[in-house]
Amino acid sequence: MASAAAKKSATTVKSAKGEKARAKLKSAALRVMEQVGYHKMRIVDVTAEAGVASGLFYHYFKDLKSLTLEVLGDFVSHSLQLEDIEKDVPKGDWYERMLAHNRLVVHSYAERPGIMRCLLQLADEDEDFSGLLRQNFIEQLSWLTRQMPKLFPEAAMSEHQSMMVAFTLAGTGEMVLRDYYINREPVLVAEALDAEQMAELITVIFYRGLFLENPPSEKLNYTANLEKVRRRKN
Template sequence: MSEITAKSSKSTGALSARGERARAGLKEAALAVLEREGYHKMRIADVTGEAGVAQGLFYHYFKDLKSLTLEVLTDFSMASNDPAQVEKYVSKGDWYARIYAHNLVVVRTYAKRPGVMRSLLQLADEDEVFSSMLRANYRNQLMWLVDLMPKLFPDVHFRKNQSLMVVYSLAGIGEGLIREYFINESKTLRAADLSVEQFAELLSTMFYRALFLQQPEEKKLKYTRNLTAMVRTY
């Protein structure tokens, strides 16, 4: 259990199986309310109403609304964070597939839970410990590539921390786009009407091009196949 989760849970001792189910039900309900109403509008009555339990039961399992929110959003942000699991079905040495697998997880999360992702950002603005956890989580998601950069490009002779700076720069390519598309629902961007797979392909192709200075294999692409011709000719 993470430090945030441990601190935010009310100390009630060992719970019965029924108690564990009730607590899990409140967390599941909170996730649904966060998606629908957002962090700033959520009330305890909303959570207990969603869970179908009496409002007084809430305090048997949680200290207050923020402690519940911290625990729910911490658990949510830590899910699917293991590179080995993300790349479970990726062939060894297939770099485009590796990049795509990671982007697909991110895009699916934003597409399925845009309200929760917005709540994550809102809570991070208000809680420094939670914000630090999110930043550390993000950094850990990138370290698999950071550690491989010197081996991928031995002739570069990366200076101290340079590979970290390069990977962070590349990872930021689609960050603003994702937020505008899924959270802010920009009408201009939404007109593209991309599927989750198309969106992940776009991010992966641009990342791959920036990292390797070449287009991924054409047979791997659908939405971005025409970008093969996107080269400067003058």
């Protein structure tokens, strides 16, 4: 009879191998979705990409939908690691703080446009996932809305009004990213922007909309000329 320690060791090894196999399937699914989208993804595509037998798929996932939801859910949750996003941002530097958040979003679109398309498609089809995506977006903005009463004490903004302002400004940037990286709107992609230029553009527009002033000029490159875009005083 095997000892309790031996049984525990065997279970641990089996569990570790199982987690490794699940991770391989999830990584493979992410790559396949980027290439063909989740509507065209097949189980055999995922297992072939992962280098495992097709029959093993159902040992770890109920079906493709459950795999898709888990993979895309993990992808979304990565954007909430605020301590990592802001780790190199100087304290009190609001432009750099906004830029750090926007860099993360822009790189997601620029590097994984196929995955971002899948996120939006699945949100249209699955109510629970749509709720997860909306909640993620709101949580991304909550760090700012919590600070707005301190930033603008004379405005006496309510929590709801702060969220509406932040949501409106951020929503504009999201629309640009979708049309640039996913829809490839010809008028937008007529000239190629790298991820840093796009992140700077969105941050400057957000900063100007929130603070009603330009960011420090020494921080700007692609948008430096926008400092001259001002309403002429009568």
